[in-house]
Amino acid sequence: MLNVLVGVLPGGFMIASSIVVGSAPAAVVGGLGSPAWGSLVVAFAVSAGLLFVQQLLAPLSVSLGRVLKHQVDGRFHDQILAASLRSTGIAGLEDHQAAGDLWLAAEQLERGRTPGDAAAGTVALVVKYTQLATYTVLLGVAVSWWAAAVVCLVTMTFRVGHRAVVRIYTRLRPIMGPLRRESMYFRDLGTGPGAAKETRVFGLTGWLAERYRSSALAALRPVWRERRRANGVAFAWRTVFGVVMAVLVLAWMLSSAAAGQLSLTHLVLGVQATLGAISLGEFYHESDNGTQFGMQSVSALRRFQEASAALDAPQAAASTESAAPLLGGVRFKNVSFAYPGSDRLVLDGLDLTIQAGQCTALVGLNGSGKTTLVKLLSRLYEPTSGAILADGRAISSLEADAWRRQIAVIFQDFNRYELSVADNIAFGAVEQPADPGRVAAAAHKAGIDGAIAKLPHGLGTLLSRRYAEGAELSGGQWQRIALARALYAMDHGARLLVLDEPTSALDVRAEAAFYEEFIANARGRTTLLISHRFSSIRHADRIVVLEHGRVVEDGTHQSLLDQGGRYAGLYDLQARRFQAGEDIEGTER
Numbered sequence: 001m002l003n004v005l006v007g008v009l010p011g012g013f014m015i016a017s018s019i020v021v022g023s024a025p026a027a028v029v030g031g032l033g034s035p036a037w038g039s040l041v042v043a044f045a046v047s048a049g050l051l052f053v054q055q056l057l058a059p060l061s062v063s064l065g066r067v068l069k070h071q072v073d074g075r076f077h078d079q080i081l082a083a084s085l086r087s088t089g090i091a092g093l094e095d096h097q098a099a100g101d102l103w104l105a106a107e108q109l110e111r112g113r114t115p116g117d118a119a120a121g122t123v124a125l126v127v128k129y130t131q132l133a134t135y136t137v138l139l140g141v142a143v144s145w146w147a148a149a150v151v152c153l154v155t156m157t158f159r160v161g162h163r164a165v166v167r168i169y170t171r172l173r174p175i176m177g178p179l180r181r182e183s184m185y186f187r188d189l190g191t192g193p194g195a196a197k198e199t200r201v202f203g204l205t206g207w208l209a210e211r212y213r214s215s216a217l218a219a220l221r222p223v224w225r226e227r228r229r230a231n232g233v234a235f236a237w238r239t240v241f242g243v244v245m246a247v248l249v250l251a252w253m254l255s256s257a258a259a260g261q262l263s264l265t266h267l268v269l270g271v272q273a274t275l276g277a278i279s280l281g282e283f284y285h286e287s288d289n290g291t292q293f294g295m296q297s298v299s300a301l302r303r304f305q306e307a308s309a310a311l312d313a314p315q316a317a318a319s320t321e322s323a324a325p326l327l328g329g330v331r332f333k334n335v336s337f338a339y340p341g342s343d344r345l346v347l348d349g350l351d352l353t354i355q356a357g358q359c360t361a362l363v364g365l366n367g368s369g370k371t372t373l374v375k376l377l378s379r380l381y382e383p384t385s386g387a388i389l390a391d392g393r394a395i396s397s398l399e400a401d402a403w404r405r406q407i408a409v410i411f412q413d414f415n416r417y418e419l420s421v422a423d424n425i426a427f428g429a430v431e432q433p434a435d436p437g438r439v440a441a442a443a444h445k446a447g448i449d450g451a452i453a454k455l456p457h458g459l460g461t462l463l464s465r466r467y468a469e470g471a472e473l474s475g476g477q478w479q480r481i482a483l484a485r486a487l488y489a490m491d492h493g494a495r496l497l498v499l500d501e502p503t504s505a506l507d508v509r510a511e512a513a514f515y516e517e518f519i520a521n522a523r524g525r526t527t528l529l530i531s532h533r534f535s536s537i538r539h540a541d542r543i544v545v546l547e548h549g550r551v552v553e554d555g556t557h558q559s560l561l562d563q564g565g566r567y568a569g570l571y572d573l574q575a576r577r578f579q580a581g582e583d584i585e586g587t588e589r
């Protein structure tokens with residue numbers, strides 16, 4: 001409503017100021033104090049008043065537009081976070097297309113093309129089109145309706161032209177999107193610290209700069225081509241048409257006034273309305289980009305939400321039973337699994353029981369499905385067929401977050417939070433208030449307390465080089481921090497500890513020592529240790545060998561050696577290499 005008023009006010013000013021000009025000759029003739037002079041003063045006061053109100057309300061309208069933008073954007077940010085942090089599954093985040101849509105939604109926000117801009121831009125359009133409507137009506141009433149129609153047509157022709165240029169970006173989005181994503185990837189690779197070592201060591205810096213340049217140019221060239229086309233001949237035609245029409249209308253008004261068919265007031269009003277309307281045929285900075293692109297992030301987010309919902313198994317969202325503390329073991333019953341969009345069974349009729357109170361080691365070559373098994377256990381994916389039972393209840397029927405509090409999982413690619421050491425450990429049980437004593441105890445159990453003591457602020461040290469007071473840990477120390485996080489979770493009620501390749505950053509001897517120490521400490525706890533190295537986990541209560549998504553051997557270290565099967569073969573191979581002083585890892589990868 002405010003914007004309608006802001007749109008109408010310039011029309012009011014035009015009327016009042018035209019009356020001022022129209023009544024000036026009579027006022028001059030009548031002199032000071034004459035009725036004509038009085039009318040002139042009233043018209044002048046009204047026009048000044050209208051101008052004043054207009055100057056007062058226009059900034060208010062802009063400010064309210066900004067408030068609207070920030071409110072809409074705030075809500076949208078919440079929606080993006082809520083969509084990407086949905087806790088039922090991660091299939092959408094790991095799917096190329098869906099993840100691309102989520103990236104697009106966030107990227108549009110970073111580029112300042114937000115739903116808030118669309119909302120504020122739409123509201124700002126109300127001002128512009130109310131103005132155009134007002135000028136058209138004034139011209140129609142004061143001069144002629146055909147002149148009003150022509151001027152309105154000219155303005156809209158310019159507007160259509162400007163919008164056509166803006167629309168080019170939307171039309172080319174399917175081509176530009178992947179290219180832009182590629183160029184952003186190369187830019188981030190070149191400017192971020194993560195890849196800095198390798199790009200220099202391998203001499204990739206020149207290659208990186210060239211790939212960034214070529215992919216950025218490939219994304220921009222189609223836009224430049226289309227823009228030249230839209231801004232070239234079509235623009236020239238529109239300009240010629242607009243200028244000719246405007247000149248014709250103005251000339252006609254002048255000749256009518258000269259012939260005495262149009263009063264001075266009507267002439268001034270007609271000229272003002274014509275020029276005012278035509279000046280509205282411009283590009284609207286406050287509206288055009290926002291209304292054209294602002295909703296793209298919304299559509300991209302909707303696509304991501306739909307794809308995630310379709311990719312995640314429906315039971316994941318539906319399960320609501322509360323999870324009782326896990327007392328017995330966990331059983332994988334004939335579990336098969338293929339990643340969404342793939343027919344390949346990564347797990348194929350897997351039968352496995354993780355016994356309570358035992359340390360079970362799961363070994364298998366790269367790609368045999370070990371991490372996938374942990375993702376199913378954590379309910380980040382649901383089995384394609386079969387069931388995972390905890391104390392005899394299908395975990396798919398349990399409320400996902402409640403079930404996850406029963407397990408403490410450290411993935412291979414665990415998170416390194418750029419927060420304090422204490423936070424990194426206490427995230428193991430984030431739903432409970434952090435307990436410094438138990439944090440220190442977990443750090444001690446994970447064998448990282450010595451390294452923490454040497455940090456400038458102990459447990460309070462920020463683990464990030466981005467801060468002056470921050471510190472960086474080695475890969476092996478980070479792994480111990482992650483282990484401390486899992487132990488802290490166990491200390492707060494988690495019943496099953498899962499470590500997926502917890503020692504990949506340790507050297508062979510440190511790894512062997514870690515496993516020996518860990519397995520000894522974990523006695524009596526339900527633990528699942530995952531490794532692709534067969535030699536390290538020989539002290540586990542039980543060793544399960546996974547191959548092509550199935551259990552192929554199951555027993556103690558000694559019984560598996562006696563069987564002389566897969567485990568024995570690979571164990572012997574590693575042991576011989578180790579004795580020969582070669583890198584064990586090299587044999588198996």
Ligand SMILES: Nc1ncnc2c1ncn2[C@@H]1O[C@H](COP(=O)(O)OP(=O)(O)OP(=O)(O)O)[C@@H](O)[C@H]1O
Pocket residue numbers: 094339342346364365366367368369370371372373412532
């Ligand atoms: N998100 C995913 N989408 C599609 N396929 C996947 C995905 N993650 C893993 N895979 C495939 O599933 C198979 C098993 O992978 P998984 O990570 O479970 O193996 P792994 O035994 O843990 O291997 P590693 O010892 O190398 O960690 C691999 O062939 C892999 O390519």
